[in-house]
Amino acid sequence: MGKLELTEQFVVGIPVIDQQHLQLVEQINHVIDAYSGGLSRKTIGHLIDKMVDHAIFHFGFEEQLQELSGYPFLKAHQKSHVQFAKRISDFQTRFNNGDDISEYINGLLVEWLSDHLKHDDSDYVALAKEYLLKHPECWCAFKTTQPCALNFTQAL
Numbered sequence: 001m002g003k004l005e006l007t008e009q010f011v012v013g014i015p016v017i018d019q020q021h022l023q024l025v026e027q028i029n030h031v032i033d034a035y036s037g038g039l040s041r042k043t044i045g046h047l048i049d050k051m052v053d054h055a056i057f058h059f060g061f062e063e064q065l066q067e068l069s070g071y072p073f074l075k076a077h078q079k080s081h082v083q084f085a086k087r088i089s090d091f092q093t094r095f096n097n098g099d100d101i102s103e104y105i106n107g108l109l110v111e112w113l114s115d116h117l118k119h120d121d122s123d124y125v126a127l128a129k130e131y132l133l134k135h136p137e138c139w140c141a142f143k144t145t146q147p148c149a150l151n152f153t154q155a156l
């Protein structure tokens with residue numbers, strides 16, 4: 001199973017978003033390692049749940065940033081996130097039914113995410129950066145000392 005690498009082409013240049021993407025990629029790779037390493041179903045199931053929780057959190061965070069930035073294709077982007085969330089739940093069901101999920105990991109997780117990062121996420125970045133430049137308190141969650149319109153609590 002091919003693992004996903006967060007190479008330069010995926011880096012958007014917004015620290016908190018890159019950090020969340022990196023976490024997501026690491027979590028997908030943990031699932032791949034656990035699955036191909038033959039770890040227990042309980043462990044794999046736990047890693048899948050963690051990955052799903054983080055993906056859902058990240059999508060909400062990103063949509064919030066897009067809304068604040070006035071990104072005009074928010075609805076379409078949301079649709080893409082919803083589609084992924086639906087596929088993930090199908091993926092979880094298949095895993096719980098004992099099906100072979102290797103193709104799903106490659107096709108759904110790795111391909112979808114690479115494609116989404118490269119095309120969809122890169123599209124909102126310019127406007128988001130403009131917004132963040134006007135709201136420096138939101139620029140980097142790790143340096144935030146003042147209140148900011150974005151909810152970073154789960155991002156840290």
Ligand SMILES: [Fe+2]
Nearest residue numbers: 062116120121
């Ligand atoms: Fe996205």
Ligand SMILES: [Fe+2]
Nearest residue numbers: 021058062121
């Ligand atoms: Fe994203």
